Amino acid sequence: MQATIAQVLLEARDxxxxxxxxxxxxxxxxxxxxxxxxGEVVDVTxxxxxxxxxxxxxxxxxxxxxxxxxLLDERPADEFSSSEWRSAVALLPQKPAIVTGDVAANLMLPxxxxxxxxxxxxDENALRVGLxxxxxxxxxxxxxxxxxxxxxxxxxxxLRVMLTSPRVLLLDxxxxxxxxxxxxxxxxxxxxxVAGGGAVVRVRHREPDELSARRLRLEAGRLVEESRP
Amino acid sequence: xSGDAGVLAIGWPxxxxxxxxxxxxxxxxxxxxxxxxxxxxxxxxxxxxxILALGLVLRWLFGVDSWWLVVAIIAFMTLMAAMTIxxxxxxxxxxxxxxxxxxxxxxxxxxxxxxxxxxxxVDPWYLPRYVIPIAGMVLGNSMNGIALALERTFxxxxxxxxxxxxxxxxxxxxxxxxxxxxxxxxxxxxxxxINTLSAAGIVFIPGMMSGQVLAGTDPLVAAPYQIVVMVxxxxxxxLGSTLAVMLTYRRRFTHDGVFLExxxx
Numbered sequence: 286m287q288a289t290i291a292q293v294l295l296e297a298r299d300x301x302x303x304x305x306x307x308x309x310x311x312x313x314x315x316x317x318x319x320x321x322x323x324g325e326v327v328d329v330t331x332x333x334x335x336x337x338x339x340x341x342x343x344x345x346x347x348x349x350x351x352x353x354x355x356l357l358d359e360r361p362a363d364e365f366s367s368s369e370w371r372s373a374v375a376l377l378p379q380k381p382a383i384v385t386g387d388v389a390a391n392l393m394l395p396x397x398x399x400x401x402x403x404x405x406x407x408d409e410n411a412l413r414v415g416l417x418x419x420x421x422x423x424x425x426x427x428x429x430x431x432x433x434x435x436x437x438x439x440x441x442x443x444l445r446v447m448l449t450s451p452r453v454l455l456l457d458x459x460x461x462x463x464x465x466x467x468x469x470x471x472x473x474x475x476x477x478x479v480a481g482g483g484a485v486v487r488v489r490h491r492e493p494d495e496l497s498a499r500r501l502r503l504e505a506g507r508l509v510e511e512s513r514p
Numbered sequence: 515x516s517g518d519a520g521v522l523a524i525g526w527p528x529x530x531x532x533x534x535x536x537x538x539x540x541x542x543x544x545x546x547x548x549x550x551x552x553x554x555x556x557x558x559x560x561x562x563x564x565i566l567a568l569g570l571v572l573r574w575l576f577g578v579d580s581w582w583l584v585v586a587i588i589a590f591m592t593l594m595a596a597m598t599i600x601x602x603x604x605x606x607x608x609x610x611x612x613x614x615x616x617x618x619x620x621x622x623x624x625x626x627x628x629x630x631x632x633x634x635x636v637d638p639w640y641l642p643r644y645v646i647p648i649a650g651m652v653l654g655n656s657m658n659g660i661a662l663a664l665e666r667t668f669x670x671x672x673x674x675x676x677x678x679x680x681x682x683x684x685x686x687x688x689x690x691x692x693x694x695x696x697x698x699x700x701x702x703x704x705x706x707x708i709n710t711l712s713a714a715g716i717v718f719i720p721g722m723m724s725g726q727v728l729a730g731t732d733p734l735v736a737a738p739y740q741i742v743v744m745v746x747x748x749x750x751x752x753l754g755s756t757l758a759v760m761l762t763y764r765r766r767f768t769h770d771g772v773f774l775e776x777x778x779x
């Protein structure tokens with residue numbers, strides 16, 4: 286028996302979330318447990334409305350009234366301020382949020398925030414390298430971000446969050462609305478991120494790719510390991 | 515009803531005649547099928563009753579030499595203004611009445627007494643003939659400004675729901691996430707004020723100056739009053755709106771900075 290013990294980077298225990306809905310408050314997550322190791326990509330699947338986005342937001346501490354325990358590097362969540370936690374366990378929402386301004390302004394947005402005061406911001410060269418790594422070589426830093434295609438905007442949003450060097454990336458359907466080329470570029474970005482020791486939890490409906498180490502299914506509030514085909 | 519020398523006083527027959535204008539308006543509403551005829555009659559009746567009652571109350575008040583009565587009346591007007599604001603901003607979260615009341619009263623008392631004490635220099639400081647009408651103008655205008663600013667701030671935050679989620683996910687504080695909505699609302703509230711200041715005297719004769727001139731005041735005496743009132747109203751509007759929005763925007767977030775979008779509240 287192989288005695289490899291994977292170090293756990295992010296761990297969730299007994300995550301329970303109740304949310305108001307059309308028919309009163311309902312339990313969306315019911316004592317969910319999840320752990321992800323450095324260099325690992327975990328995919329979460331499940332029917333629409335099963336609570337996949339809720340799970341990611343709970344892991345990012347972006348939901349109110351969440352019960353359960355969250356640990357990062359074995360340190361409990363309450364040892365971090367909410368801003369510090371969200372910087373380390375970074376959620377990329379499904380809908381890319383592009384702010385008014387050019388591509389550079391969008392990529393530099395995180396360094397306009399108090400949580401990163403005093404931390405060195407990437408220079409234009411680093412931004413350019415980042416764009417190239419996500420197959421956006423033809424996109425100028427001065428291009429109005431609102432004029433980019435959906436696939437380009439999705440990659441700008443992914444690059445923006447990756448440039449902040451989080452420990453864990455939580456990706457909510459990162460390639461759902463993308464064409465094959467954009468989707469492959471996103472996969473290249475994810476591959477580079479985990480190669481650098483990061484961990485990824487992805488909500489994903491597509492067929493498993495070579496990045497996915499495990500596939501979990503969320504159904505009726507419970508998270509279960511999906512059998513490999 | 516009697517008036518001062520030089521003023522053409524409006525008596526009961528003229529007041530009844532003036533109601534004829536509303537008959538015309540009512541007939542138009544009826545002919546066009548606007549479904550507003552009853553509201554028009556009711557609103558007109560209320561105007562007659564309320565304004566005449568106001569005249570009686572003010573005449574009584576001007577004869578009473580009591581500072582606490584003046585302060586109590588302004589406090590009552592402030593409470594009414596705060597309650598109206600909360601009713602007119604349905605997108606605002608619960609619990610905004612207290613901070614709104616604070617914003618309205620701070621603005622109302624500060625601007626009113628700054629104007630009566632420093633600019634007009636009334637003596638005694640609570641002289642009702644000056645203090646009550648000025649407080650009325652300050653409170654009325656800041657009420658409209660605050661209601662619009664609150665409504666716009668919270669409606670814009672809801673419209674920016676996904677952007678706010680992305681910003682908080684990047685570690686933004688509630689202020690950093692809400693800032694654009696606050697600025698949009700305050701800017702939108704300030705533009706009509708700037709337009710009014712620019713157009714006054716050219717495009718329209720402001721209400722207070724018109725009133726004073728109609729009441730027999732020399733236009734050159736009325737003009738400085740109008741200038742003071744317009745500057746005062748603009749200040750009250752901006753001060754009240756900024757204070758109210760800054761005291762309430764945080765209520766759309768949890769204590770640890772989670773934005774409470776529609777599905778979470």
